[in-house]
Structure formats: structure tokens, C-alpha cells
Amino acid sequence: MSPLLEVRDVRMHFPVRTGLFFSPKKHVKSVDGVTLSVKPGETLGLVGESGCGKSTLGKVIAGLYRPTSGEIRLDDFPVSGLSNRQRLPFRRDIQMIFQDPSESLNQRLTVGQILEEPFAIHNIGERPERRRRARELLDRVGLPYSAMDRFPFEFSGGQRQRIGIARAIALKPRLIICDEPVSALDVSIQGQVLNLLLDLQKEMGLAYLFIAHDLSVVRHMSDRVAIMYLGKIVELGDADAVYRRPLHAYTRALISAIPSHTPGSKGNRIIIPGDLPSPIDPPPGCAFGHRNRSPRHHESVERPPVFREVEPERWILDCPCCRLRG
Numbered sequence: 001m002s003p004l005l006e007v008r009d010v011r012m013h014f015p016v017r018t019g020l021f022f023s024p025k026k027h028v029k030s031v032d033g034v035t036l037s038v039k040p041g042e043t044l045g046l047v048g049e050s051g052c053g054k055s056t057l058g059k060v061i062a063g064l065y066r067p068t069s070g071e072i073r074l075d076d077f078p079v080s081g082l083s084n085r086q087r088l089p090f091r092r093d094i095q096m097i098f099q100d101p102s103e104s105l106n107q108r109l110t111v112g113q114i115l116e117e118p119f120a121i122h123n124i125g126e127r128p129e130r131r132r133r134a135r136e137l138l139d140r141v142g143l144p145y146s147a148m149d150r151f152p153f154e155f156s157g158g159q160r161q162r163i164g165i166a167r168a169i170a171l172k173p174r175l176i177i178c179d180e181p182v183s184a185l186d187v188s189i190q191g192q193v194l195n196l197l198l199d200l201q202k203e204m205g206l207a208y209l210f211i212a213h214d215l216s217v218v219r220h221m222s223d224r225v226a227i228m229y230l231g232k233i234v235e236l237g238d239a240d241a242v243y244r245r246p247l248h249a250y251t252r253a254l255i256s257a258i259p260s261h262t263p264g265s266k267g268n269r270i271i272i273p274g275d276l277p278s279p280i281d282p283p284p285g286c287a288f289g290h291r292n293r294s295p296r297h298h299e300s301v302e303r304p305p306v307f308r309e310v311e312p313e314r315w316i317l318d319c320p321c322c323r324l325r326g
Contacts, residue, residue, distance in 0.1 A: 002076070003037035004207050005061065005094075005175055010034050010070030010080075012053070012060050016280060029279045030056040031067070032231035035307060038175060043201070043208040045222030045239060047215055047254065051276050053231040054211045055099075058177040061209065062096045063087050074175075092122065095168040099180035101160035105152040111138070111163055112148035118170040137166040141196060158189035162196065169200060175207045182217065194221060215258050219243055227251045230287045231279055233307060234322070237314040247314060249322040250288045289321025296320040 011034075013027035030053040038044045046054045059065050061072060063079070072080035079090050098104035105114060115134035119125055125133065135145050141162040152160050161181065168176050178197065182190040194217065200206060212218050218225055219239055226236040227250060235248040246252040253270040274291050277283055283290035285300035305319035316323060 001039050004040045004075065005038040005209075006071075006073040006076070007034055007036050007057075007061065008071045008073070010057070010060060010072060011068045012056055012065055013068045026280050029231050029282060031060060032279075032282075033070075033307075034228075034231075034233055036226055036233060036236060038207050038209055040174065041201070041205050041207055042223045043210050043221050045218035045225040046209060046211045046228060047213065047218050047225060048228035049276055050213065051279070052228045053279070054228050055179050057228070058096065058179050058209060058211050062094055062177050063091065064096075088122075092171040093174045094177070095171065095173040095175075096177045096179060097161075097164050097168050097181045100184050101157065101164040102152065104164055105160060105167075107151060107153050110149055110151055111143075114152070114163065115148075115166055115170060118167065122171065124171075133170070137170055140169070140200070141166045156189075157185050158193060161185060161193055165193075165196065165200070169204065169206075172204065173206070175209065177209045177211070179211045180213070181210075183212065183214065190217070197221070215243075215254055227254065230277060230282055232287075232317055233315070234288065234317040235315065237311075241314065247310065247324050248316045249292070249324060252324060286317075286319040286321040289319060292321070294321040 010031055011029070012031035013029050016026045016028055034057055036044065046057070048054050056065065060067050067080055070080070071078055074090055074093060079087060112131065112134050115137050116130040119130040119133060124130070134148060138145060138147055143159065143162055152163060155163065181197070182193050185193060197208070201208065208221070210218060210221050222239045224237060225239045225242050226233050227248065228234070229250050235242060235246065235251045242251060243255055246255055253272050256268060256270040272291070277287050277291060285297055286305050289297040289300055300319040300321050305317045307315060307317050309315050310318060
């Protein structure tokens, strides 16, 4: 099956202004050479520590940032180099659900106005038609019609996220970028929102790029999973295969932190030493091997790690520090 979305060696570097005249001297390498793809109807989970660049990557794909370099293709058509005007038709196909609905929803607009806005921007229907569609969206996400004339701040966090989901599906997109969609919600509500996303995926044939730091949630939602560390993908493959037999040391450490549901089980959690290195001045060679003080780190400096397929449909950032054997 041909991919719906292809991300090819994408970089997103933000200039840091320093010095007497505030001239840009260095760059924050939030995304540093990422390659991945998403197939129609599948969910690709994107996991990593806070600050690894996963949310920035999602915003680059959604067109909120223009990448420093690299290419993003939708149905094999390059979209990353388009202007905002040229990209407008493609925005129907790629939508985004944000982490905090209280910040992503305009508090000065009613829910009806928020849901009608996408149709107005794309010149779809007249006012009565837009209002009818907005009511249908509310019904689809499990909210009453009375919500139309109320404001977002009048709702609970879970209800606001349902409004955000309704807005995301309004234009019938093919890909939705879910940026930590349940991390700001109570645990009792998270399952309801995740089940809603799964139901909508079945009904509409949606593909998801599901960004999260909770590996148990990602495993529940994803067909494939990509592990991100300091702006790079270090492992990518079938979700069950990655969780069952990780091939990268960083993936193994993350998986070891998943709480066990077996009473009395202590598990074998791997403690990652130190902090995430600075994305402004990343260490040479393998960044995770440097953090772990691996005795083989010098080899990765001499031969920089390469992202390659080491098994069918299994990709890792291959280096002597972190590749696991067996």
C-alpha cells in the first residue's frame, strides 16, 4: 500500500539569538533529520521524552512551521514548500488535535461558531448548511445540540477535547495529528476519548499520527510505533514487535518504565542517567550513548549512526553504543 504521508529527512532548526548584537549564532535542532511514513487508515505512534521534538514534528507536518530542510509529501505530492495560499486545499486532508483544548479553542467564540469556521474558511455551504453540519459534528462526538450556543470555558476538559475533535474531523480529513490528546485529561476520561478516536477512525477511515509519552496508551492505539530521541527517530516498526523485542537501548529503557499490571511484580526498570542533552549543542556521534557514557561511544563519533532497515519493516538509528543483539 502506498503511503498517505511521507516525511523525508526533515529538519526544523530554530535560531537562537546571542551576543552583543543578538545575531543568530546557534540553532535549536528540534527535529534533526526525521524520515517516516503513515499509511491510509493506520495509526503511527510517536513516543519520546519531553523536549525530544515530537510535538514540533507534528506541527511541521500540519504546516504550522515551514521545515528548515527536507520534504513532506501527501499522496506523493510535495506540500512542504507550498505557500499558505497554495497549501489551503491540502489543509482539508491534514488536521490536528492539540494537547490542551482550553488553549486551542477560541474562548470568545461559541462552540457553534468554532465548528462552523472551517466551512466558512473553505467556502463550504451557506450559514444554515454550516450550522446543520456543526450540529451533526456535536452528535458524532457525543455532545448535545445545546452546546452550540455555549462557550468552551463552560465545559469540562473532556468535553472541550471532544469539541476539538469535532473541529478536527469537520472537513473529513484523511490524516489527523493527535498531539498528546489525552495527557491533560483525568484518567477516568482518557479511555472515553481514546475510544471515540478509535470509533471515528473506523467510521471515516482516518490515519493518525499519535504523539504521546505514555507508552501503554500508544501500544493500545498504534499499528506501528516510532521512538524519538533528541530530534531523531531511533527505532521504528510494528508496535507489537517493538514492545516485545526492542532493538535500540533507548527503546528498551522506555518500555521498562511501563507500569506492570501484575500484583507484586517489581519489573526490571532501567534508569536512564542524566538529562536529555541540549538540542542547541548536541554531542557528536550517538547522543544516547554519550548520555549513558557508553564505552563504545567513540566508535559512533568516528562512524556517525545511520537510520536504516535492519530487519523487514524494522528501522533503527544503528550504532555500536545502542543496538541490541538477540
